[in-house]
Amino acid sequence: xxxxxxxxxxxxxxxxxxxxxxxxxxxxxxxxxxxxxxxxxxxxxxxxxxxxxxxxxxxxxxxxxxxxxxxxxxxxxxxxxxxxxxxxxxxxxxxxxxxxxxxxxxxxxxxxxxxxxxxxxxxxxxxxxxxxxxxxxxxxxxxxxxxxxxxxxxxxxxxx
Amino acid sequence: xxxxxxxxxxxxxxxxxxxxxxxxxxxxxxxxxxxxxxxxxxxxxxxxxxxxxxxxxxxxxxxxxxxxxxxxxxxxxxxxxxxxxxxxxxxxxxxxxxxxxxxxxxxxxxxxxxxxxxxxxxxxxxxxxxxxxxxxxxxxxxxxxxxxxxxxxxxxxxxxxxxxxxxxxxxxxxxxxxxxxxxxxxxxxxxxxxxxxxxxxxxxxxxxxxxxxxxxxxxxxxxxxxxxxxxxxxxxxxxxxxxxxxxxxxxxxxxxxxxxxxxxxxxxxxxxxxxxxxxxxxxxxxxxxxxxxxxxxxxxxxxxxxxxxxxxxxxxxxxxxxxxxxxxxxxxxxxxxxxxxxxxxxxxxxxxxxxxxxxxxxxxxxxxxxxxxxxxxxxxxxxxxxxxxxxxxxxxxxxxxxxxxxxxxxxxxxxxxxxxxxxxxxxxxxxxxxxxxxxxxxxxxxxxxxxxxxxxxxxxxxxxxxxxxxxxxxxxxxxxxxxxxxxxxxxxxxxxxxxxxxxxxxxxxxxxxxxxxxxxxxxxxxxxxxxxxxxxxxxxxxxxxxxxxxxxxxxxxxxxxxxxxxxxxxxxxxxxxxxxxxxxxxxxxxxxxxxxxxxxxxxxxxxxxxxxxxxxxxxxxxxxxxxxxxxxxxxxxxxxx
Amino acid sequence: xxxxxxxxxxxxxxxxxxxxxxxxxxxxxxxxxxxxxxxxxxxxxxxxxxxxxxxxxxxxxxxxxxxxxxxxxxxxxxxxx
Numbered sequence: 001x002x003x004x005x006x007x008x009x010x011x012x013x014x015x016x017x018x019x020x021x022x023x024x025x026x027x028x029x030x031x032x033x034x035x036x037x038x039x040x041x042x043x044x045x046x047x048x049x050x051x052x053x054x055x056x057x058x059x060x061x062x063x064x065x066x067x068x069x070x071x072x073x074x075x076x077x078x079x080x081x082x083x084x085x086x087x088x089x090x091x092x093x094x095x096x097x098x099x100x101x102x103x104x105x106x107x108x109x110x111x112x113x114x115x116x117x118x119x120x121x122x123x124x125x126x127x128x129x130x131x132x133x134x135x136x137x138x139x140x141x142x143x144x145x146x147x148x149x150x151x152x153x154x155x156x157x158x159x160x
Numbered sequence: 161x162x163x164x165x166x167x168x169x170x171x172x173x174x175x176x177x178x179x180x181x182x183x184x185x186x187x188x189x190x191x192x193x194x195x196x197x198x199x200x201x202x203x204x205x206x207x208x209x210x211x212x213x214x215x216x217x218x219x220x221x222x223x224x225x226x227x228x229x230x231x232x233x234x235x236x237x238x239x240x241x242x243x244x245x246x247x248x249x250x251x252x253x254x255x256x257x258x259x260x261x262x263x264x265x266x267x268x269x270x271x272x273x274x275x276x277x278x279x280x281x282x283x284x285x286x287x288x289x290x291x292x293x294x295x296x297x298x299x300x301x302x303x304x305x306x307x308x309x310x311x312x313x314x315x316x317x318x319x320x321x322x323x324x325x326x327x328x329x330x331x332x333x334x335x336x337x338x339x340x341x342x343x344x345x346x347x348x349x350x351x352x353x354x355x356x357x358x359x360x361x362x363x364x365x366x367x368x369x370x371x372x373x374x375x376x377x378x379x380x381x382x383x384x385x386x387x388x389x390x391x392x393x394x395x396x397x398x399x400x401x402x403x404x405x406x407x408x409x410x411x412x413x414x415x416x417x418x419x420x421x422x423x424x425x426x427x428x429x430x431x432x433x434x435x436x437x438x439x440x441x442x443x444x445x446x447x448x449x450x451x452x453x454x455x456x457x458x459x460x461x462x463x464x465x466x467x468x469x470x471x472x473x474x475x476x477x478x479x480x481x482x483x484x485x486x487x488x489x490x491x492x493x494x495x496x497x498x499x500x501x502x503x504x505x506x507x508x509x510x511x512x513x514x515x516x517x518x519x520x521x522x523x524x525x526x527x528x529x530x531x532x533x534x535x536x537x538x539x540x541x542x543x544x545x546x547x548x549x550x551x552x553x554x555x556x557x558x559x560x561x562x563x564x565x566x567x568x569x570x571x572x573x574x575x576x577x578x579x580x581x582x583x584x585x586x587x588x589x590x591x592x593x594x595x596x597x598x599x600x601x602x603x604x605x606x607x608x609x610x611x612x613x614x615x616x617x618x619x620x621x622x623x624x625x626x627x628x629x630x631x632x633x634x635x636x637x638x639x640x641x642x643x644x645x646x647x648x649x650x651x652x653x654x655x656x657x658x659x660x661x662x663x664x665x666x667x668x669x670x671x672x673x674x675x676x677x678x679x680x681x682x683x684x685x686x687x688x689x690x691x692x693x694x695x696x697x698x699x700x701x702x703x704x705x706x707x708x709x710x711x712x713x714x715x716x717x718x719x720x721x722x723x724x725x726x727x728x729x730x731x732x733x734x735x736x737x738x739x740x741x742x743x744x745x746x747x748x749x750x751x752x753x754x755x756x757x758x759x760x761x762x763x764x765x766x767x768x769x770x771x772x773x774x775x776x777x778x779x780x781x782x783x784x785x786x787x788x789x790x791x792x793x794x795x796x797x798x799x800x801x
Numbered sequence: 802x803x804x805x806x807x808x809x810x811x812x813x814x815x816x817x818x819x820x821x822x823x824x825x826x827x828x829x830x831x832x833x834x835x836x837x838x839x840x841x842x843x844x845x846x847x848x849x850x851x852x853x854x855x856x857x858x859x860x861x862x863x864x865x866x867x868x869x870x871x872x873x874x875x876x877x878x879x880x881x882x
Contacts (some may be wrong), residue, residue: 013451015444016256020229024377029367030227031263033316043339044302046440046455046467090685105365125381127388127449386812391820391859398855410850410864411826426867433853433863621829629814681818686809745827745848746877 001137002077005037005052005105005113005120012130014039014048026050027107032102034044037058037122037131050131052122053100053113055079061101061112066130077136078115086110162368162696164188164488165267167200167413169286170281172355173214174785177288187698188708189786192267193689194666195712196248197239200249202715207722211243211380212329212349212354214274214547220320220360221268223669227259227368227446228695229380229389232671234446237343237394238320238335243354244347244507244562245583245607247720251348252582252611252666253320254445255341258616261319271357274302280319280359285366293358296329301336301502309362321359322349323502325550327354330560332507335500340453340469341445343464344504344605345586347562364785371697380695383674383683388449392679396452397442401473402432406679408589409481412744415590416481418517419579419735422590423743424481429488431645435471438492440579443469450673456492463493469578471495477588478509483516494546501550511559511566512545512587514577529697530554557723576769581608582729591732592741593751594618596651599761603655603730603775605716611672613659618645631657634685634702646747652765664688664709694792714777718787727775730762804820823861833861848873 019035027034036051055072059079062070069085070092073076081092091102092110104111113120115133124131134142166179182196190196197219205531219239236258242249259268265286278293296304301323309317319337326333326349333349334342348416352358370376387393393404408414408666409431428434435594438459444451453469471491479485479494498505518524519534526533532541532555548556558566564583567575579586584607592600596618597610604612617630627641631654640650658676662685665675668688675682683691685702692698692705719731732753740752768771768780782788821834825843834841834852838860842849848870853863 010441013442013444015446015448015451017444017447017449020227020447021377021380024229024370024373027367028373029369030229030259031365031367032259033365034367044306044467046339046443046457046469106367121377125384125449127384128451143666354874382812389818394859395855395861403855403861406853406862406864410862425871428864431815431864621824626814681812681814683809687812744874746874747827749874749878 002055004055004077004136005115005123005131006134006142007050007052008130009049010130010153011128012039012048012050013128014041017125018131021121021125024084025116026111027104032146034106034111036102036111037100045103051098052131053079054098054113055113059146060095060097064091064095066091067088069150076115078111080114081110081158083109117148135160162262162370163698165222165262165265165572166286167268167270168266168360169273170269170288170290171273172271172275172279172290172357175290177290179266179286180378183300184243188700188704190283191664191667191705191708192222193221193226193235193662194237194239194252195668195715196667197221197237197250197270198248198712198715198719200268201239201241201250202719202722204270204272205241209241209247211241211249212350213672214355215272216241216351216354218271218348218351218355218357218400219269220271222258222262222266223667225691226669227262228691229370230668230691230695231380231383232445232448232450232674233669234448235666235669235671236261236758237666238348240348240351241723242327242346242348242384242584242606243332243350244345247347247582247725248606248716249346249351249724250606250716251343251345252341253335253337253341253441254448254671254712255318255337257318257320257337257362258447258669259368259446260316260364262368264362265366266363269360271355272318274354274440275356278356278358279739280321280357280361282312283360283362284364287474294312296358298324300324300500302500303337304359306335307584308359312361312363314363317363318362318363319359321502322352322357323500323550325503325560326350326353327358327607328550328552328560328593330503330552331550331562331565332504332600336502339443340499340747342499342502342504344506345609347504349502355649368681370695372694379628379690383687383691384449386681386683386687387674390679390681393450393673396450398606399432399436400442400452400454400470402435402476404456405432405472405476408561412591412741412748413619414481415579415586415588416491417484418577418737419590420517421743422592422741422748424484425743427480427486429486430480430491431478435490446672448671453675457659458489458492458496460489463496466496467490467577467615468496468499470499472505474587475509476674478505478512478544479542479665482509482513484587485542487539490533490539490542493543497546497550501546503550506587507585508546508549509588510579511549511563512542512577514563514574514590515545515555517577518570518574521577522777523570523574524555528555529571567709576734579733579735581732582725583608584608587607590648590741591647592736592753593748594645594742595648595757595761596645596654596733598736598753598758599651599765600658602758603762603765604659605713605720612662613655615651615658616652616678617676618651620653620680621645622680646751648754648761652761653768655765657714660696660706660709662709663713664705665723666744667709668692670690707785711787714781714785714787717771717775717777727762727773730775732758770775820858821860840866861864
């Protein structure tokens, strides 16, 4: 079953620990500009939204790559870059509608989330669980349960 | 590597910018952050320098572990000679600026001189630009950060800035970053205002190299677990620092109506659980899993719909107990306004409550206040005075000065109603029943200050065995320690130990809520030795780290002595000794600080520090701390940058 | 000096933390109110506290019950305790 990063923005405190551990995991250095995910903020409104690679079913980064360097794994669903084929043209960066495909100016290469080989560090470190690593199907079932519980609370209040 | 960051010297008068590396020797001695900040203050100011003159310095210092895998590693110090006290000016701030400054290539900034017109600095890619800020002058602390991001077309920029309070030289104006992070105390914002410096912006893309990445990741996880599993962290994750109110106000340790009562009775509306009802979530500083800042929208009145963060414990006192207000809305609005204008909430509330007592005593009249009714608990007046102080309008112009200056302007015995140490106002805690906490504020290096050495865990009634484990590490201590917070015995050692602990954690750039401040089982020297090694590659023993913290604290003492401080300044206002507490539980009722026992505590405290009976560090101590590259006066520390 | 492989003394002690309890602010007795309780009277000193739960397992003192608290305090002070 494909597992993906699932984001719950309401739980995110905006601390950016995920960006920090992501860059250390991949590059051995702290540098949020080399992280594979990013916390977007609207400070004055108090809003935050973690932006992560969606591991699309039909990834535009793959489709646009002239070298066929990007590929989606049939088993894991991971969209991955083959750096032996990549020429660093950054077409994939332009094509990604989420900005999740990014360019590492220090390492001079494109970069994207590789789910840390199955143990995503952003998930391991996020204490409020704003980012989770879950089966694709679970995304909607969690939301469904939360909405159902809210509706049920209203219902039982009425019944009382 | 993270140790390659530089010190930049910026002269705003000439526009000259110079950068220097930081030697390993200086690192080992002062670590970074507050310690190196104090070294730079001592070294780059002349005795008697005018705090608001061009020869004072505005310092910015990132801690040694800022940005690294050390959990809550965001803390950055700002400094200078304080316009509030004339002694050490130093304040600590979280948020996201520190890591960004390091990513831009800098650890320390020494800003001197005065710009002809308003300017801001832009740090990026090992470079510093001095940029025009005339169009930003007059903006509040939120807009200015937003405008800089727009102007430079970069959302990643983090800024330290001042608001209108700093521009107007309010003596306790602060430095702000993000929505509510503030380097609050000692009036550093007024120093920036005097230099026409509106902001320092940073954006960086340079790696902060980690010495042992895999090990540091694993160890950081361990530290985070140690911190977040603590009861105090779980409490703060939900309630923020207001949680402290549950203990202190329930006991009777909250100064109320300036300093006339020690408990705000029936204040259910500003209890933490009541404030929490208004929170829409919590926010964290860089890489912190405690995320103690509440997020709220003001629900009623003219500020309805405005977003802000907090409030902190301090605001419950400053705009609640001290001024006799019991309205959550007043606390939330005033918290927003001090953030907006950029001034210290603690000092603002203290000055207002002092004025209210003067009004009660007839020293200030309606004529003096321009018709404002300063009766206790008058919510509209408190909110109006925050505006007036920031803009220096009417009575606000007097209250915007330092406590001692304001008392001199008002005269008529108004000084005896001030609640301060060394010219800086006290927190809203009432220390009359707690000698340890009273000693801490009396001797603190930056005036009355709970964050310089408060042994807060003294209130927890911990068994002596546990106290001994904590307080005899890493330096052995076999003197007395007692569980009763009303005792005088053993407290001087606890105060000194906490001073060195906070000094050290401030040098490292880690939040105090990640050490033995409010939780007894939090990380300390052993953990820090590991964090320093794994993150930076520096090998330091827990004792060496302790001595580095002690060295920084000793240097603060030396600076104050250089600027004229004596033993006479290590004191409490008379009311601590002469007026017993009227309210609270039986354990705290009728308590006051005994003058003779207090004197003995100060003597013991000096002795533990190896300072002489006048509070001057002995030559032997200075040599032991290798602060012994002495000049003729015998007080100049080593000369490394 | 401990290595990162060993646990520090503070980390060791952290494992001995108690849960579900708080200390009475008046007499310092450790109290364990029933889960979800909003009020609890200390069996040792008779002070009644308003209780709040910051997690489903962890209680804390929210504040006193002001009226009875003041009366009890006055009585105690008269008794010279």
